[in-house]
Amino acid sequence: MDDAYTEYENGYVLTEGDRILAVGSGQLPPADRVVDCRGGILLPGFVNLHCHASMVPFRTMGDDCPDRLRRFLFPLENEALTPELVYLGAKYGIGEMLLSGITTFVDMYYFEEEVARACLETGMQGFLGETVISQKTPDSEGDEGGLLLTEDFLRKYAVSDRIHSIVAPHGTTTVSESALRSCGELANRYDALLTLHVSEMDYEMDYFRQQGLTPIGYLDRLSLLSDRLLAAHCIHLSEEDLLRMQKTGVRMAHCIGSNAKAGKGIAPVRDAAAHGIPFGFGTDGPSSGNTLSLFDQMRLLAVSQKTAYHDRSLFPAREIVRAATRGGAEALGMKDAGVLRPGFQADLVLVSVDRPALYPLYNPYSALVYGACAADVSLVMTGGVLRVRDGKLVNANIFSLRNDLEAALPPFRRAAEKYADTI
Numbered sequence: 325m326d327d328a329y330t331e332y333e334n335g336y337v338l339t340e341g342d343r344i345l346a347v348g349s350g351q352l353p354p355a356d357r358v359v360d361c362r363g364g365i366l367l368p369g370f371v372n373l374h375c376h377a378s379m380v381p382f383r384t385m386g387d388d389c390p391d392r393l394r395r396f397l398f399p400l401e402n403e404a405l406t407p408e409l410v411y412l413g414a415k416y417g418i419g420e421m422l423l424s425g426i427t428t429f430v431d432m433y434y435f436e437e438e439v440a441r442a443c444l445e446t447g448m449q450g451f452l453g454e455t456v457i458s459q460k461t462p463d464s465e466g467d468e469g470g471l472l473l474t475e476d477f478l479r480k481y482a483v484s485d486r487i488h489s490i491v492a493p494h495g496t497t498t499v500s501e502s503a504l505r506s507c508g509e510l511a512n513r514y515d516a517l518l519t520l521h522v523s524e525m526d527y528e529m530d531y532f533r534q535q536g537l538t539p540i541g542y543l544d545r546l547s548l549l550s551d552r553l554l555a556a557h558c559i560h561l562s563e564e565d566l567l568r569m570q571k572t573g574v575r576m577a578h579c580i581g582s583n584a585k586a587g588k589g590i591a592p593v594r595d596a597a598a599h600g601i602p603f604g605f606g607t608d609g610p611s612s613g614n615t616l617s618l619f620d621q622m623r624l625l626a627v628s629q630k631t632a633y634h635d636r637s638l639f640p641a642r643e644i645v646r647a648a649t650r651g652g653a654e655a656l657g658m659k660d661a662g663v664l665r666p667g668f669q670a671d672l673v674l675v676s677v678d679r680p681a682l683y684p685l686y687n688p689y690s691a692l693v694y695g696a697c698a699a700d701v702s703l704v705m706t707g708g709v710l711r712v713r714d715g716k717l718v719n720a721n722i723f724s725l726r727n728d729l730e731a732a733l734p735p736f737r738r739a740a741e742k743y744a745d746t747i
C-alpha cells in the first residue's frame with residue numbers, strides 16, 4: 325500500500341513494539357520470533373470508518389422494515405439499552421471485526437466508555453464518540469447531556485495510544501443547530517475528529533430541499549466543513565456539495581452495504597474520488613450492514629459503482645483495497661497507519677488463499693476484492709501483538725463472548741416483544 329503498490333513475493337515484515345521495523349523479501353532478518361505466513365496475502369489492517377458496534381443485539385431485527393430507525397430502533401434503545409449490553413455487544417462486535425481483519429474502527433453510540441473498555445481489553449484501535457442527539461437517549465435526557473459526556477470522554481482519553489476520542493453528533497436533522505455548533509466548537513478545542521450521518525435519509529433531503537439547501541450546504545453555513553469532518557454515508561451529493569467538500573477537505577465514510585440494503589441509493593463515489601475527496605469504508609452497525617467485514621464493502625463498492633456508471637474499468641481492485649486500508653487511515657488523519665513501511669503501526673492482516681475460489685492467483689488485489697471473505701482471515705496483529713491466529717481470537721473465544729452477551733439479553737428480548745409485528 326505504498327505509493328507504488330509494491331508487492332513482495334516471499335516477503336517478510338519485521339516488527340518491534342507497536343511499529344514496523346523493516347519490510348522486504350528474501351533472506352529473513354534476525355528476529356526473536358518468526359511467524360510463518362506462507363500461503364497468504366499480508367496487508368495493512370482494515371479501517372472501518374463508521375460503526376455502532378454495540379448494536380449486535382439488534383441484528384436481523386426488522387431488516388426489511390421501512391423507517392426502522394424511528395419505528396423501533398430509537399424506542400427500543402431508550403427502553404432496553406444498559407451499559408452492560410453496550411460493553412458485551414462491543415466485545416462481541418470487536419471480536420467479530422478482529423476476525424475479519426479490521427484493526428481500527430470509528431464508533432458512535434451511547435455509554436461509549438464501555439466501548440472504550442472493550443477496545444482496551446481487545447487491542448482494537450478505536451476512534452470513539454458519545455452520540456449527541458437532541459432527544460432522550462439511554463444515557464442522557466438530550467443534547468446537553470450528550471455534550472457533557474462528550475467533553476468528559478475527550479478529557480479522559482486525551483493521551484491514550486489506542487483510543488482516540490471524537491465528537492459525534494448524530495445527524496443533520498436529529499441535532500439542533502445550537503448543539504451542532506457546540507459539537508464543532510468542542511472538536512476544534514480538543515483537536516478531535518468530528519463525525520455524523522450526512523445526506524443519508526430521504527426525509528433529511530426533503531427537509532433541506534424545502535429550505536433551498538442540502539445537508540452539506542447547511543453544514544457549510546454552520547462552518548462545520550473542514551478536514552476534521554468525517555461525513556458518513558453521503559449518498560445524495562450535488563456537484564456543489566462535492567465542490568464544497570473538496571475545497572474544505574471533508575472526508576467520507578462510504579457505507580455501501582447499509583445504504584444499498586436499505587434501498588437508500590448509491591453514493592457518487594466515482595465523482596467524490598474524481599474531486600480528490602478522501603474516502604474509506606464503513607460497515608455501519610451490525611443491524612444496518614449485518615456483517616462487520618470490509619470484504620463485503622469492497623465487493624459491493626465495485627459492483628455498485630461499475631453497474632451504476634455502466635463502466636467496468638471504474639475502481640480497479642487495488643484502488644479498492646487501498647481505500648479499505650490506507651484510505652481509511654488517511655480519512656482519520658493518521659499519518660503512521662495503513663501502509664507496510666518502517667515506522668508505521670504494526671497493524672497487519674494475513675488473508676489465507678487456501679479456499680477453492682481463491683485459486684489461481686494472478687492478482688492479489690482481485691482475490692481480496694472479488695473472492696475473499698472474512699473467514700479467510702487467518703492472522704491479525706494490532707499494535708505489534710497477535711490478536712488472531714489460525715482464524716481464532718488469541719485472547720478470547722468468540723463463542724464465549726456470544727454466551728456472555730446471550731446471558732444478558734433476556735430483558736432486551738422482552739422489551740423487543742412489543743414490536744413483534746414489525747420485527
Ligand SMILES: [Zn+2]
Nearest residue numbers: 374521608609
Ligand atoms: Zn450509522
